[in-house]
Amino acid sequence: MIRIERAAVLGAGTMGAQLAAHLANARIPVLLLDVAPQELTPEEEARGLNLLSPEVRNRIAQRGLENALKAKPAAFFTPDLAALVTVGNFEDDLPKIKDCDLIIEAVVENLEIKRALYERVERFRRPGSVVATNTSGIPIRALADGFSEDFRAHFLGTHFFNPPRYLHLVELIRTEWTKPEVSCAIHGFLDQRLGKGVVVAKDRPNFIANRIGTYGALITIRTMLEDGYSIEEVDALTGPAVGRPKTGTFRLFDLVGIDVLVYVADNLYRAVPDDEEREIFQVPSFLREMVARKLLGNKTGAGFYRKQKGDGERDEIWALDLASLEYRPSQKAHFPSLEMAKNIEDARERIRTLVWGKDRAAQFLWKTLSRTLRYAANRIPEIADTVVEVDRAMRWGFNWELGVFETWDAIGVERSVARMREEGLSTPPNVERMLEAGARSFYKTDKGEDFYFDFAALDYKPVPKQPGVIILKSLKEQDKVIKKNAGASLIDLGDGVACVEFHSKMNSIGSDTVQMIRYALDEVERNFVGLVIGNQGQNFSVGANLMLLLLEAQEGNWEEIDLMVRAFQQTNMRLRYSPKPVVVAPHQMTLGGGCEVTLHADRVRAAAETYIGLVEVGVGLIPAGGGTKEMLVRALDAIPKGMEDADPFPFVKRAFETIALAKVSTSAEEARQMNFLRPSDTISMNPDRLIADAKREVLALAQAGYVPPQPRADILALGQSALATLKVGIHMMRRGGYISDHDAVIAEKLARILTGGDLNHATRVSEQYLLDLEREAFLSLCGERKTLERIAHTLKTGKSLRN
Template sequence: MSRMIRKAAVIGSGVMGSGIAAHLANVGIETLLLDIVPNALTPQEEAAGLNLNAPKVRNRYALSALEKLKKTNPSPLYSSEFAGRIQPGNLEDDLNRLSEADWIIEVIVENLEAKQSLYQRIEQVWKPGTIVSSNTSGISIKAMVQDRSDAFKEHFLGTHFFNPPRYMKLLEIIPGEKTSPAILEFMKSFCEQKLGKGVVTAKDTPNFIANRIGTFGLLVTLQEMQRGGFTVEEVDAVSGPAMGRPKSATFRTLDLVGLDTFVHVAQNVYDTVPDGSAEKEIFKVPQVLKQMVAKGWTGEKTGQGFFKKLKSAEGTEIQSLNFDTLEYAKARKITSASLEASKNAKGTKDKLKALLSTPDKYSKLAWDILKQVLIYSADKMGEIADTVVDIDQAMKWGFNWNLGPFETWDAIGLKRSVAKMEEEGLTVPAWVKEWIAQGHESFYQWNEQEGKIFYYLKNEYKALEEKPELISLAAFKKQNKIVKSNAGANLIDIGDGVVCLEFASPNNAIGGDILTMIQQSVDEVNRNWRGMVLANEGRNFCVGANLMLLLMEAQDEEWDEVNNIIRLFQDSMMKLRFAEKPVVAAPHKMTLGGGVEASLPADEIIFSAETYFGLVETGVGLIPAGGGCKEMVMRLALSTDDLEIDLQPSLNKIFETIAMGKVSASGHDTKRLGYMRPQDRVVINEDHRIYEAKRAVLRLADDAGYQPAKPQRFRVAGDTGKAVLQLGAYGLRQGGFISDHDLLIAGKLAHVLAGGNVPVGTVVTEQYMLDLEREAFLSLCGEPKTQARMQHMLTKGKPLRN
């Protein structure tokens, strides 16, 4: 289908509408943002002498939304400059401009009549063939366009983004009765490829998939809490990571979402399910929630909900709500045998098993919640979605569960858990019992012979659709594709003569095992492979070097050992840099310190859009010493052949970036910080980054002109440049912006970046710069205040300013 979306229009400039417009701008789509025309002036507009006909007034809502986008943190935009792709307007002056759009998205108030009225106006200017969608969170897709033409209905569907649109992966696409199958397939592909979304197809039912099950789960949790007399802290301790859910668990999640929003979503189901049904009773909003909303205690946006923060001279105290008294008290830390067992287990499946199999009141609470959610999910199969996969993915992408309901059922034992549910008098859906009666013990099955995952579909197993863009390292490992392995890393054959080096240490921190594997992998690739990808499927790409190991050696004053560790790190990075075959790095999420230094030597870097990339060593009292300083200075010097060009202005920027530990706000933002080269690029869908990196390796390998990197000589700013950098740091100290120890670190960093005490313009080697890095790093390791910073980061997880 030869269709492209180059221009879009978003109608409704509230938080959700502006967020969708921002994400469309993020991926390069010119977007028109429209809202209603105000009927009265603000005091500020009156003071400025404006009237109701002034464009600034008529476009006020969209203009205001644009300004908020630029100030919101975390930012809805990958880069602030992308805001220029959004044009503000209004529904009276700019309605005709909807005919320019390839996609029109309605994001107005959740009111059926308002939506129907808007679609009548849209169709008057609608260009046949243009896709129109609603971002409704639960209103009937069919009802919204019941009076529109068949042609309009064929191009209409629901596109339910989750908030915030940039960060939340889930997009539920809901076709109407007359939505063209070709339009549905195009939108699924476009939203996955171009917008980076995890797309599921939902049925036109109240709240669709994720909110239907998620809201049910939250309400069931509230009911079990009140039935068992549990506190807010106790419920969150059980319903968070112990059950494979986010740290925000139940009540912190509700505070983040907003209790008013949650009540609206729950009410939407309550109003539409049959009277007298058990489901209707579950979706009845508890009185305590209504009281909290009436008081304005709706969560984070109002400063209090189930939790609130009290700030004092002694620090911040987190308080939790008592449901019986509606009073706040200091939140307690909860522990028990089952919670500790879960905490000590590795992986979601084992954590969940440990929680449920260690009998105590919290284990029982987890089971009482879980069994109802699993049965409800199975009961809604076919009604809200056609496959267990769509339901599981919706819950993982929309509510950040580690496992979807049916994956969870497999993890705890389908047959055994169903038997227990029935013993307790629960009614398990007939199709689940029939599936078990046929001899099946899971909804998913790995077929080793075919190397595929099969899933339940209409009483048989069906192979999960294989998409070339989705490369799974876990699947390759199941197929025994590991070429080399040690405790910290794996080298995996991912096909077509390409291998992937996967970090596999805790938090993917770089230690001796990973460094050894890097060196062995480069030798292996040089001999037998076309090239190598550097990527992994961890929560983060790499949080840096193994800080605990460094601190222990420094505290024991084993300076030769520290020197050897840093030399091994440097040698490993240089081995990557001078590999004879192409190396492409594909970092994602947190990529800090050593993770950056492992990426910089690659021929190309394929950044995930959500890559937070930065050399942050100063935060623990050190400087980059794995080639990070050398790499940045070398790139600067080699960026121009003109020896008359002054390096100082750009060097100042590099110094500021590293000294302040600046981290990119996105993959695109790495360009602002100087990390992105012309050959590097960003992939929007994080799940596609290994595939794109592999493609880049193959392209480079097939390029007859490909040349491996060679050792470089380059000029440095020398003692003059060092003095300028140190003067800037001294000014910050005099102003009270940094501490004496910060000044010491800055001085060491200035010495390295400037190339030491040599005349300006001196030409140096890469090894010379690495030696400077290592010397500075070693001297800082011996500083008591640096060791205190390292200790604080390891114990508290945040920097110490001393």
């Protein structure tokens, strides 16, 4: 049985160091090795060091670790996890790999260099340990050929995408020598321990995602050159408009590196002599000239874009003129159809509308997408057996909303094939046979089960289910919805567990959501063993419905606002003291009211990538759904046992700063350090497993004989002396220009709640006492003109206003 308890990463470049960081995120001790330097730096010489000094010999790996610690976005969940990484060098420390269960090679993309390293690895590795290469394109068979039987049996490709913490995809590539139990164990490790979406790829050049992605990128560039589109226009057309990241095409190239794009394309050109579209991989001459001039993207400060000093204080973004390779001020793209499409929320409908338009935007999208669709269809079964692997690879590897064949379904297969024929384009034989078989789409859903069209069988087959994964959409299609309204649904997860799913715009919390939670608590008390609150939207919840609040405040409907706040407070308190266990499953943005729901759960099962915080001060308010109260309770409860006589003020101050500065965690691990999660709360590395993991938490609590907590009446309110101290700090911040006058108003109201209001001395108070203070402060701030300005500005721009 293969268990991964210790790992080694060979190669401390950007990818290797960040791989080590992510292994540390999974609490796996990792050895990070690279070559020993052959010469001293001037600084080392000045310090009297020599080539035998450990500091010198480990310099490259140490620098890789330091770069990972400085990486943005962060490579580590929290900086202290770097303590799990031990640095070293190949010459001195390679024997240490005998203690490692998994050895990941991430050195330069060169067959000879990799094989030479494996010869040394083979001398020191323990029989049965797994060796994986992170190559992005070298054939796995060529890397393993000629090594011992045990080495080959335990060797495979694990192609992570950079940055490995954030991109979901890992392509798993086996050879004929790889033992099935080895690939199975590593598949499970990548999925459950590292939180990855694993796609089994064939040992073909650049595997799945980079093969299709590089082709699509070069088709995009060629179309831009042929038809006279600008860099900015292409980025506008290849970003969120078609369900892809904000980087678009050229900002992504700057992020990845133009030299990397050229290397991958050249590698493909050499490796696929029989590819019908091989000539597309001949990169345009301007890309080689960019590499020669070191215009490589973000790593050199200039690529397709660069920052330029403007006339004022702010930097300006300038774009590259491809004719002269000089920079000019960036120009906003103007496509009326694109502006209209922004109002279409559903990605499928949006793409369909754009592609079938009549303007330059539609012409560009049709030309690039139609060729990419045809190319992808012709790569089956060369690079993958089914459309499912291809679509998962593209979604997970590049953060696309829709895969290639899902996009084709959205556009319309029959209609698009008819247009291809009209334009004299050949239709992929796979697609011709599919249409002849009477199928009209690559995917279909029947009775809640998803099916894909199998080109080999010429029939639909069920999309393989991932064990341990619950898909709420599928349950809803199987009539598992108990009750629903515009904002939320109550779904039966099976085994006596129900789930409240938010599905309002951005999963904001309004009266519909609150009503559904209350209904769910009643229903669960009667008929279920427990409740999950979670969803599979882009974010758990961005907070309260601000538009509704703004309208009520502008109308002066203070009683209505008071009722809304009371209802939310009471609902969260019911969550906290429900007689049946309640587990909340946050993921991604969990802000404001979404955070307050999370704070009141019996247990939280959070996705590793959970960005949670009480951000109400950004819109001129304070948390009033019990969030302020709960952060005070947690701050005081954090006083270590045996230190009950310690000064509680620093703990209260910490809660004050967390709320007043609208701090948001950058991971679930950091959320624990910030008191948004408790020590008993747990984390799912793989977001796909979050709902199923939360369900298991509910069942575990129920089976352990769940007993609800009792309402608190013992919360220490420090009174006027602590309030005065906080006010002094607020005053100094205002005088120093760090906060505005209105920030100071909000901060004082927050300080008043956290210290107990008008208490002359320290007093034990109840939760309801603090909730009343919250509601009073919230209502008063709703009457402030500057608060209404902040809310309106946030609704309009999505950004905070400091007024």
